[in-house]
Amino acid sequence: MTVDAFQLYGTRLVETPPIRLRAGKLEADLANGNLRTIRYDGTEVLRAISYLVRDRDWGTYSPEITDLRIEQSDDRFEVAYLARCEGPDDTRLVIDVRISATADRLDFEAEAIASTGFETNRCGFCILHPIVGLAGSPATVEHVDGEVVATRFPDLIEPWQPFKDMRAITHLVMPDVQAECRMEGDTFEMEDQRNWSDASYKTYVRPLALPWPYQIAANQPVRQKTSLVIRDISGAPRHPPAGVSVSAIKLELGARTGTMPNIGVIITPEEADATLSAKSVLTEIAPQELLFHFDPSAGHGVDALRRFAAIATAHRGCSTLEIALPCKSVPASETAEIARQLQLAEFKPDAIMISPSVDRQSTPPGSTWPDCPPLDEVYTAARAAFPGIRIGGGMLSYFTELNRKRVPDGQLDFVSHCTNPIVHAADDLSVMQTLEALPFVTRSVRAIYGDKPYRIGPSTIPMRQNPYGSRTMDNPSGSRIPMANRDPRHNGRFAEAFAFGYAIRVLDADLECLTLSALTGPFGLIAGPAEPTEQGGRRSLFNTMRTLSALTGASWQECVSSSPSEVLSFVARDTTGARLYVVNLTSKERKVDCSACGPTGKDSSGDLLLAPLAVAVLPLQRDVLAD
Known part of the structure; x- marks a missing residue:
């Protein structure tokens, strides 16, 4: 099946297949x-081994790769190339890379050298362990001083580094198969990337307690090496590769049930007039919360609040004012002035959602917390x-900041945070994989705040604010870049599938409200120029938001997928009956067997051929939620 990439991704720029x-x-x-x-016998061992260079705002360089050489045989492969980064003030960094592997060992070596010197927040290896199953x-964990410690990967999301001063980490891949990841050339530590909704534990070079940005000295080579060693005593035959649906x-149908959350839409003063002009679209979606x-x-100030009042008057639902309190x-x-x-x-x-403005900026490990009044004082004032x-x-x-600065909730009627899927990586696979982390995020919030009413959002693919640097990244070329304030995929079917998958992944959190878009602008539902949808029309994401809004208050039941990285599903029942909702998270057509869920009509056989990044809705033969 051939589908126009522009319709899927909002851009004609297609990722080069690996x-x-x-x-x-x-x-x-x-x-x-x-x-x-990185897989062994079909099972994912590591999500990635990457050599990354970060700028002073934690943006990731996209180096130019030259002199690429690849050699393969049945029992070995070798890769070599040069990577070049162009920094500010005509600074340059060149990385000489060598990768080699045999059946039970992989080595990734890199030597970086800057003839000019080079400023960076991080330059070196990042190793990602998967989260599902680990x-x-x-x-x-083997530490740099030789001490070996038996420990565990965090279950609930760890706010700070679970492991420091690392030299190696070993885990069980499958029965009788162990994987050791050994890092040389510097001191490594691990952070729990689920904090940022990344689906990984990240082991990285240069401890965060050290100053950043820092300078790589001119003509001083920086050498590092990461090795993956497999110890297999099973003697088992080869299996099909994991993640490939044969x-x-x-x-x-699963056992968990609940009630669909309210759906919200974010509105900023900058988009208030456009939102008023598009109030008919707002009526079509009928979100429960603005x-x-x-x-x-x-x-x-007052002018913004007057425009908000006009929008709220035309809306039949509820409204929340999200206040970034200056704390000057x-x-x-300050709260009395806002009340006036x-x-x-x-x-x-x-409702009022209030938080000190300064808390929008991250306080990484080793950093000094900025001046801020006690949160209880803020809430008392509110x-x-x-x-x-x-x-x-x-x-x-984001959840990262909530996990690291846990707010006192005694005076609060609800707690809230956002997420963003392009903090660290922006390729299609990484963005969709962030959905795997969401159940860990919501379970960690529930472990902290119990049954306190809980909201998430706004959570969108483009980044509205960067807690980790001075700015979000402009993206005039419509590329896939981390921390971008505009992302072309928001305009295509990718965003429709991502948002639907997001809603499914957080169902078990019993959210009070979920906000996944604006109405207008780069985070909105109305198309601009040069998009897959005609200017002024409805972006594909509109379909997801309208569907989810219509389902608010409906009963849901989990639906277990044999490949949740590819297809997610749930059942919802409202006054019109029970329906099966299915979303394809991949860029490939997927065959889905729904027979165990009891579909009716033309799809009563249970076989469904789902187009790339498509959502399907099937009526069910029986009221499954009443069984």
């Missing part, structure tokens, strides 16, 4: 000079300034 490398049972995909999806499982993906962003430090004076004074402005604007939201209005807290940024 090169599959094999050495006996050991396999890896070579993509942009790095190794992805979270909470045993591991052995037959139909099977769906079966989330209005208000930042006095950005110049937002005492919270009581709300009165002048004749706007009374149903209670006094906004009587009779629900008060929420948490973070206007």
Whole structure:
């Protein structure tokens, strides 16, 4: 089946397919000079071994690769190339890479040298361990001083580094098969990347306790090496590669049930007029919640609140004012001033989500926490300034910041945070894989805050604010880049599938509200120029938002997929009956066996051929939720 890439991704720029490398049972995909999806006998051992260079805003360089040489035979492969990074002020960095593998060992070596000197936040290896099947499982860590410690990968998401001063880490891949990952050339440590909704544990070079950015001295080579050693005493025959569906993906009804959350839409002062002009589209979606962003430090004032009031008046649902409190004076004074402005604007939201503006910026390990009034003081001030209005807290940024600065929730009516899938990587596979991390995120929040009402969002593919640098990244060429404030995939079917998968992955969290888009602008649902949809039309994401909004309050039941990295599903029942919702998360056509769920109509056989990044809705023969 041929599908226009422009329709799928919002751009005609297509990712170069990876090169599959094999050495006996050991396999890896070579993509942009790095190794992805490293498998042994069909089972993923490492998600990636990458050599990365970061700028002072933690943006990732895309080096020019030259002199690429690849040699393969049945039991070995070798790769060599040069990678060049161009930095500010005409600085340059050249990395000489050598990769070699046999059936039970892989070595990735790199030597970086800068004739000019080079500024960077990080330059070296990042090794990603997968999370599914590894979270909470045993591991052995060898430290740089030779000490060996038996430990476990974190189950709940660890806010700080679970392992430091690392030289090697070993885990069980499958019965009788161990994998040791050994890092040389510097001191490594691990962070739990599920904090950022990445589906991995990341072991990286240069401890965060050291200063950054730092300078690589001119003409001083930096040498590092990462080795993966497999110890297999099983003698088992080779299996088909993991993640490749050799037959139909099977769906079966699960035991977990719940109620579909409210759906929200984020509205900023900058998009308020456009939102008012598109109120007919807002009516079509009929979201239950409008989330209005208000930042006095950005110049937002009474005029913004008046526009918010006009939008809220035309909307039949609820409204929440999201306040980034400047904290330049005492919270009581600042909240009282915002309350005065709300009165002048004749706007009374149903809820206030309040957080100090400074908490939108990350405080990495080893950094000094910025000045900020106690959060209890902020919440007390909000209670006094906004009587009779629900008060929420948490973070206007991501779960990372909420996990590291756990807000006191005694005065809060709900907690909230956002996520973003392009903090560290922006290729299609990495973005979709972030969905794997969401159940860990929500379970970790529930472990901290119990049954406190819980909201997520806005969570979109493009990044609205960068907690880890001075800016988000402009993306005029419509590329796939981390931390971009515009992402072309938001305009195509990719965003429709991603948002649907997101909603499925967080069902078990019993959310009060889920916000996955704006109405207008680069985070919205209305197409701009040069997009797959005609300008002014509805982006594909509109379909997901309208469907989810219509399902609010419906009962849901889990549907277990035999390949959740490819296809996700759930059953929902509303007044019109029970339906099976299925989404294809891949760029390939997928055959799905739905027979165990009891579909009816033309698809009653249970066989479904799902187009790339498509969503299907099938009526069910029986009321499965009543069984």
